[in-house]
Amino acid sequence: MTHQPDMPEPKGQVSDAVKGNWVDHLAPGWTRPYLRLSRADRPIGTWLLLLPCWWGLLLAAASTGRFGLFDVWILVGCAAGAWLMRGAGCTWNDITDRDFDAQVERTRSRPIPSGQVSVKQAAAWMGLQALIAFAILLSFNLPAILLGIAALVPVLVYPFAKRFTWWPQVFLGIAFNWGALLAWTAHAGALEAPAVALYLAGMAWTLFYDTIYAYQDTEDDALIGVKSTARLFGDSPRLWLRAFLIVTVVLMALAIILALAPLNNMLVLVVALGSAWFLGWHLAWQMRMLDIDDAQNCLRLFRANRDAGLIPVLFLAAAVLL
Structure with missing residues (x-):
């Protein structure tokens, strides 16, 4: 049997993109640099931004005992908004980090440092995505709209955090879990304590998964002076990861108890x-599998957090249906 040569990688493919992704193989050629800026070839970030939105909506719906057509729109609107705002945020990140990205092996193939798009083109793309997301946001109630506007602050600050703190993952957690507050408010009409506890649980979860992610770049980050929890924890991250796991579980349980205990329905609460x-348990499994010296292992476990985040979606959806 003759050996079949490997298919060449598509022109401009980003090094850590999902192999065989639709952007590199199906999207029109002129759109690919912009879709790569939005990380459409790496969908895990959209999931990690979206899932806290769905947590907040479903917990709010379970607490009120109602889930209507507008809640279906909130689910869909959050999905579209997460894709757009993740894209806008990643584009902003690539604009601000273009000089750093050019010095890091994993990121030098991104569209700006590799010359696929200019900074002006990237800025225009960022603005277009943000405007469409804002149009979706306007369909929600006023408190949710105000929360959505406020979310721009951590989005704008995050790319600079690794320049001045060892804890940039905290700033990522602030930005990426904002949807838990927004979606709860879009359903309930007001921001309440269970949503805040759920938001803080999501921040702890972000510290867990993004620390794992950051172990891919520790050597390059050290050379260029970029800070991260991975560099801070060094060869001993497990104590910290265990703490993030515990805080995630405790705060999520607290949010659920605060929201559902007043219903006096034990079955709904237990589910x-x-x-x-x-x-x-999923986070504990990730810790058992983690090898911080294997970049592919870190990336694989980071991506596994889509499935981890879907677990609360399934259980909270079941609670809504009961």
């Missing part, structure tokens, strides 16, 4: 608490 319990 919803399965969110925190089984999410915790």
Whole structure:
């Protein structure tokens, strides 16, 4: 049998993109640099931004005992908004980090440092995505709209955090879990304590998964002076990761109890608490599998957090249906 040569990688493919992704193989050629700026070839970030939105909506719906057509729109609107705002945020990140990205092996193939798009083109693309997302946001109630506007502050600050703190993952957590506050408010009409507890649980979860992600770049980050929790924790991250796991589970359980205990429905409460319990087991499995010296292992476990984040979605959806 003759050996079949490997298919060449598509022109301009980013090094850490999902192999065989639709952007590199199906999207029109002129759109690919812009879709790569939005990380459409790496969908995990959209999931990690979206899932806290769905947590907040479903927990709010379970607490009120109602889920209507507008809630379906909130689900869909959050999905579209997460894709757009993740894209706009990543484009902003690539604009601000273009000089750093050119010095890091994993990121030098991104569209700006590789010359696929100019900074002006990237800025225009960022603005277009943000405007469409804002149009979606306007369909929600006023408190949710105001929260959505406020979310721009951590989005703008995050790319600079690794320049001045060892904890840039905190700033990522602030930005990436804002949807838990927004989606709860879009359903309930007001921001309440359970949403805040859920938001803080999401921040702890972000610290967990993004620390794992950051171990891919520790050597390059050290050379160029970029800070991260991975560099801070060094060869001993497990104590910290275990702490993030525990805080995630405890705060998510607290959010569920605050939201659902007043219903006096033990079945609904127990089913919803399965969110925190089984999410915790998934994070524990990630810790057992983690090899911080293997970049591919870190990337694979980071991507596994889509499935981890879907666990609360399933249990909270079941609680809504009961």
